[in-house]
Amino acid sequence: MQDRLQQLINIFQKEKLDALIVSSIPNIIYLTFLSGFSKDEREAFLFITKNEKYILTDGRYSEAVKSKVPDFKLIEISSKISFEEALKTLVRKHNIKRLGFDGDNISFLEHKKLSRLLNDLNHFTLGRLRTIKSATEIIAIEKACNLGDKTFKFILGKIKKGVSEKELTFEIEFFIKKHGSDISFPPIVAFGKNSSVPHHVPTNNKLTNNQIVLLDFGVKYKNYCSDMTRTVFFGKPTIEQKRMYETVLLAQQKAIEFLSGKSDKEYPMQRILLGKNVDKVARDYIISKGYSSIPHSVGHGIGLEVHEAPHISPNSKDILKEGMVFSIEPGIYIPGFGGVRIEDLVVLEKNGPRLLTHSPKRIIEI
Amino acid sequence: MQDRLQQLINIFQKEKLDALIVSSIPNIIYLTFLSGFSKDEREAFLFITKNEKYILTDGRYSEAVKSKVPDFKLIEISSKISFEEALKTLVRKHNIKRLGFDGDNISFLEHKKLSRLLNDLNHFTLGRLRTIKSATEIIAIEKACNLGDKTFKFILGKIKKGVSEKELTFEIEFFIKKHGSDISFPPIVAFGKNSSVPHHVPTNNKLTNNQIVLLDFGVKYKNYCSDMTRTVFFGKPTIEQKRMYETVLLAQQKAIEFLSGKSDKEYPMQRILLGKNVDKVARDYIISKGYSSIPHSVGHGIGLEVHEAPHISPNSKDILKEGMVFSIEPGIYIPGFGGVRIEDLVVLEKNGPRLLTHSPKRIIEI
Numbered sequence: 001m002q003d004r005l006q007q008l009i010n011i012f013q014k015e016k017l018d019a020l021i022v023s024s025i026p027n028i029i030y031l032t033f034l035s036g037f038s039k040d041e042r043e044a045f046l047f048i049t050k051n052e053k054y055i056l057t058d059g060r061y062s063e064a065v066k067s068k069v070p071d072f073k074l075i076e077i078s079s080k081i082s083f084e085e086a087l088k089t090l091v092r093k094h095n096i097k098r099l100g101f102d103g104d105n106i107s108f109l110e111h112k113k114l115s116r117l118l119n120d121l122n123h124f125t126l127g128r129l130r131t132i133k134s135a136t137e138i139i140a141i142e143k144a145c146n147l148g149d150k151t152f153k154f155i156l157g158k159i160k161k162g163v164s165e166k167e168l169t170f171e172i173e174f175f176i177k178k179h180g181s182d183i184s185f186p187p188i189v190a191f192g193k194n195s196s197v198p199h200h201v202p203t204n205n206k207l208t209n210n211q212i213v214l215l216d217f218g219v220k221y222k223n224y225c226s227d228m229t230r231t232v233f234f235g236k237p238t239i240e241q242k243r244m245y246e247t248v249l250l251a252q253q254k255a256i257e258f259l260s261g262k263s264d265k266e267y268p269m270q271r272i273l274l275g276k277n278v279d280k281v282a283r284d285y286i287i288s289k290g291y292s293s294i295p296h297s298v299g300h301g302i303g304l305e306v307h308e309a310p311h312i313s314p315n316s317k318d319i320l321k322e323g324m325v326f327s328i329e330p331g332i333y334i335p336g337f338g339g340v341r342i343e344d345l346v347v348l349e350k351n352g353p354r355l356l357t358h359s360p361k362r363i364i365e366i
Numbered sequence: 367m368q369d370r371l372q373q374l375i376n377i378f379q380k381e382k383l384d385a386l387i388v389s390s391i392p393n394i395i396y397l398t399f400l401s402g403f404s405k406d407e408r409e410a411f412l413f414i415t416k417n418e419k420y421i422l423t424d425g426r427y428s429e430a431v432k433s434k435v436p437d438f439k440l441i442e443i444s445s446k447i448s449f450e451e452a453l454k455t456l457v458r459k460h461n462i463k464r465l466g467f468d469g470d471n472i473s474f475l476e477h478k479k480l481s482r483l484l485n486d487l488n489h490f491t492l493g494r495l496r497t498i499k500s501a502t503e504i505i506a507i508e509k510a511c512n513l514g515d516k517t518f519k520f521i522l523g524k525i526k527k528g529v530s531e532k533e534l535t536f537e538i539e540f541f542i543k544k545h546g547s548d549i550s551f552p553p554i555v556a557f558g559k560n561s562s563v564p565h566h567v568p569t570n571n572k573l574t575n576n577q578i579v580l581l582d583f584g585v586k587y588k589n590y591c592s593d594m595t596r597t598v599f600f601g602k603p604t605i606e607q608k609r610m611y612e613t614v615l616l617a618q619q620k621a622i623e624f625l626s627g628k629s630d631k632e633y634p635m636q637r638i639l640l641g642k643n644v645d646k647v648a649r650d651y652i653i654s655k656g657y658s659s660i661p662h663s664v665g666h667g668i669g670l671e672v673h674e675a676p677h678i679s680p681n682s683k684d685i686l687k688e689g690m691v692f693s694i695e696p697g698i699y700i701p702g703f704g705g706v707r708i709e710d711l712v713v714l715e716k717n718g719p720r721l722l723t724h725s726p727k728r729i730i731e732i
Contacts, residue, residue, distance in 0.1 A: 036567045038551075039406070041673060059661025060564035063701055078661070079680035103475040108467075108489050111474045123474050170543050177536050185404075198426035201402045295425025295444070307407060314445035335429055 004031055008129065009050055017100040017122060021087065021114075022046035024105040026304035027126050032069045035223050036061060042110075045083060046072070049094050056086050088117045100124035131301060131309045132323040137224060138347055138356075141302065141325055144181065144219040144226035145345055145356040151175050151217065152230055152359040159213055159234060159366050165189040165202035172217050184218035184225035184306050195231065196339040198296055198331060210235035212338040213366070218306060225306045227327050228357045229343035232364040244332045244340045245363055247289045251282040251330040252342050252361075255298060259320070259328075260352035273348075275299075275316035282330040283314070291332045299327045302345060324348050325356070370397055374495065375416055383466040383488060387453065387480075388412035390471040392670035393492050398435045401589050402427065408476075411449060412438070415460050422452050454483045466490035497667060497675045498689040503590060504713055504722075507669065507691055510547065510585040510592035511711055511722040517541050517583065518596055518725040525579055525600060525732050531555040531568035538583050550584035550591035550672050561597065562705040564662055564697060576601035578704040579732070584672060591672045593693050594723045595709035598730040610698045610706045611729055613655045617696040618708050618727075621648040621664060625686070625694075626718035639714075641665075641682035648696040649680070657698045665693045668711060690714050691722070 008031065012020045022028060025039050028046055032055065037043045044057040055065055055072040065074045075086045091099065101114060103123030115121050133141070151172055158171050168189040176183055190200040191207050195214040207213070211234045218227040231248075233241065258281045259273065279298040287293055299312030302325055310318035312326055320326075329343030345356040374397065378386045388394060391405050394412055398421065403409045410423040421431055421438040431440045441452045457465060467480065469489030481487050499507070517538055524537050534555040542549055556566040557573050561580040573579070577600045584593040597614075599607065624647045625639065645664040653659055665678030668691055676684035678692055686692075695709030711722040 036565055038565075040671065062661075063563045064567075101474075103478075104473050106474045107470050108472050108474060108477045109469040111477075112469075112489075123478075166546070173543070174540065177539070180532075197429050199402055199404075201430075295428075305406065 004129075005048065005053065008048060008126075011129070012048075012100050012124070013050065015100065015122070015124065017098045017124070018096045019047060019049040019091070019094060020100040020124065021102070021106075022048060022126065023102050024126065026308070027102065027105075027129065029223055029304055030130055032072060034061075034064065034068055036064055042083070045087070047075075047087065047090050049096070052094070054090060056083060084113050084117065087114070091117055098122055102126050128309055130303055132321060133303060133325050133347070134323075137303060138323075138325065140222045140224035141226060141345065141347075142356050144184070144221035144224055145228070145358075147176060147179055147181055147219045147221065148217065148226045148228045148357060149359045150179070151219070152215070152228070155215060156232070156364070156366065159207065159232070161208065161234075162206050164204045164206050165191055165194070165200075166204055168213075168215070169202045172215070176217075176219050182220040184220040184227060187217035188214070188229075190214040190339070191234075193336055193338050196333040196335050196337060198333060198339065198341065207234055210238075212237075212241065212340070214339060214341060216341065216343065223304055225302050225304070226345060226357070227302055227306055227343060228345065228359065229329055229331075229341045230359055230361075230364075231340040231342065232366055234366050236365055237363060241338070241340075242363065243289075244291075244334075244338075247286060247291065248330050248332055248340045248342050249361055251285040252328055252344070254285050255279075255282040255328045255330065256344075256346065256353055256355075259346065259348065273320040275310050275312040275318040275320055276314055278320065278328070279312050279314055279316065282328070286330060286332060291334075294331055295333060296329075296331070298330055301326045320348055322348050322350060370495075371414065371419065374414060374492075377495070378414075378466050378490070379416065381466065381488070381490065383464045383490070384462045385413060385415040385457070385460060386466040386490065387468070387472075388414060388492065389468050390492065392674070393468065393471075393495065395589055395670055396496055398438060400427075400430065400434055402430055408449070411453070413441075413453065413456050415462070418460070420456060422449060450479050450483065453480070457483055464488055468492050494675055496669055498687060499669060499691050499713070500689075503669060504689075504691065506588045506590035507592060507711065507713075508722050510550070510587035510590055511594070511724075513542060513545055513547055513585045513587065514583065514592045514594050514723060515725045516545070517585070518581065518594070521581060522598070522730070522732065525573065525598070527574065527600075528572050530570045530572050531557055531560070531566075532570055534581070535568045538581070542583075542585050548586040550586040550593060553583035554580070554595075555582075556580040556705070557600075559702055559704050562699040562701050562703060564699060564705065564707065573600055576604075578603075578607065578706070580705060580707060582707065582709065589670055591668050591670070592711060592723070593668055593672055593709060594711065594725065595695055595697075595707045596725055596727075596730075597706045597708065598732060600732050602731055603729060607704070607706075608729065609655075610657075610700075610704075613652060613657065614696050614698055614706045614708050615727055617648040617651040618694055618710070620651050621645075621694045621696065622710075622712065622719055622721075625712065625714065639686040641676050641678040641684040641686055642680055644686065644694070645678050645680055645682065648694070652696060652698060657700075660697055661699060662695075662697070664696055667692045686714055688714050688716055 047054040192211040216229040297313035331341030333339035413420040558577040582595040663679035697707030699705035
């Protein structure tokens with residue numbers, strides 16, 4: 001935790017800021033390990049100067065703060081002292097001239113209130129703070145992935161004629177929670193032509209013969225997320241379904257190979273590995289086989305949030321580095337017919353990418 | 367849906383705006399009934415002018431938009447057309463001079479991007495749009511409450527020596543999902559002294575004799591939320607525990623009576639029913655019995671979000687009106703000892719408040 005705070009302090013000193021307001025929940029978890037705050041409401045701020053660190057929250061959380069992060073000074077917000085007043089006091093006390101805040105996370109109206117405190121407010125993107133994962137973080141993500149793999153194995157046994165998308169969703173969630181973890185997002189289960197909707201919301205539709213079954217789900221273990229997708233066939237896949245599957249699988253393999261640098265012949269060797277180029281490898285391959293371009297990014301970083309930096313998308317400017325964890329998830333979607341997506345998590349290590357999800361990727365017929 | 371859009375159009379015409387950007391997910395659900403979008407990422411915007419309505423989203427949602435909201439014009443966002451570019455085109459096409467946006471929901475950085483489109487950007491709070499519920503909405507909340515009551519009855523049978531807080535949380539969630547609904551927030555289950563932390567995160571602590579059991583959970587039925595809290599006793603409550611319980615219960619009853627206007631003798635008759643005065647009734651009663659003030663609001667509006675307007679808190683300026691649905695949830699929390707909270711949902715009707723949750727509130731010993 002000290003390292004993380006020091007990293008934050010280094011960043012804001014470089015930006016010539018005197019103090020920083022941290023407001024996003026994943027960043028608060030990252031810096032304090034406190035994970036009880038609501039994501040939907042403003043319940044806490046951190047206020048970090050070079051020498052002091054404060055947590056501003058209300059009485060509901062006082063006990064947790066005192067017992068779990070005694071090194072943070074607690075400032076209790078109530079109907080008598082608002083966040084703005086408490087921040088104003090801190091700004092004055094520490095004689096803060098230049099104050100940074102998370103521009104992605106502070107709303108327009110909050111900014112308006114804050115700007116009454118101080119003229120020299122500087123927005124600041126903290127999104128990059130968490131892109132390089134520590135060994136401990138990678139282990140947590142890996143454990144989440146392991147439970148994801150177990151869940152996949154379990155759910156294969158539940159794919160039966162007449163089961164509904166919602167029932168399978170529920171079984172996935174039940175299994176993950178029974179094992180002491182949480183889901184990282186509501187699982188997606190899509191049968192037949194529903195699989196052509198990349199973010200399908202599971203229905204009461206029942207499984208019938210010869211349908212595609214797309215399963216996209218993730219585990220949250222100690223606040224760290226996993227994410228995986230597998231597409232299986234209930235009955236024998238048609239030639240077209242097989243062709244789609246094999247194209248997606250090869251697109252994924254090509255992207256992963258590209259990460260490792262083994263595909264130098266196809267793409268010029270790059271010292272700088274750009275997210276957009278990884279996207280391009282998988283995307284171009286799918287297009288080259290006559291399918292439509294992928295209607296989403298080929299991948300995304302993952303950690304305390306399911307989707308976080310780095311971005312692996314056509315417009316990404318992100319450079320992929322050692323210690324980053326992200327998904328590679330190409331897909332083909334044919335409206336009214338069906339879709340295939342295959343998604344794994346990868347960590348970039350010194351010697352190349354290492355897969356964190358290990359569920360089989362051969363064609364599975366049930 | 368037409369009524370809701372018309373209401374929105376009336377509002378922004380009154381504000382002399384030419385068009386409005388709607389960005390918050392609950393507001394998008396309210397206006398389109400589309401509920402698949404992520405709450406954590408920006409996946410859709412509505413753009414509403416007097417005569418036209420657009421939905422901007424990416425290819426993953428195109429099929430759902432076309433089949434479910436054909437009256438909205440779909441503008442597909444991709445790596446080639448960003449949200450900003452699509453909005454810019456619309457602003458030009460409709461010759462928009464004054465554009466409104468949701469100031470609570472648009473981040474500082476998003477606002478910065480939008481302000482490049484148009485000089486005359488006007489923030490606008492849409493939070494009030496949903497405070498008065500229609501009959502259909504009240505029925506949905508009531509159904510969510512009914513399943514909440516069933517869940518409470520069910521969970522009483524699961525409160526046994528050695529069960530953990532997490533296990534009970536899981537049973538609550540399991541029961542609600544088995545009945546085809548969702549949870550409206552992660553359930554809170556707190557044993558013994560943990561009950562003094564109003565937003566306790568359930569642990570693996572096991573239930574032992576003579577502990578308080580606090581249960582706070584909600585159901586989401588067709589996107590509408592319920593919320594309820596009950597505090598029961600595993601074993602015979604002590605005299606002090608009983609006194610706490612009865613004080614909280616009476617504080618709640620007094621606040622509900624105040625809503626009905628039946629307690630005119632204690633509080634002067636008010637034509638205008640203020641949220642802050644309802645809060646005061648319960649809060650003052652608890653303080654008058656020698657306990658600390660409640661470390662949270664006495665109540666909150668509820669609907670598509672668990673917490674929404676109106677606010678029932680010491681600083682609330684909200685006027686409570688017919689058709690509003692909100693919680694009344696006083697509590698007493700003694701650190702290291704334990705806490706009691708009792709929470710019900712109420713709808714304000716012509717003839718006064720009507721309870722939507724019906725679980726028993728006598729002292730329950732298990």
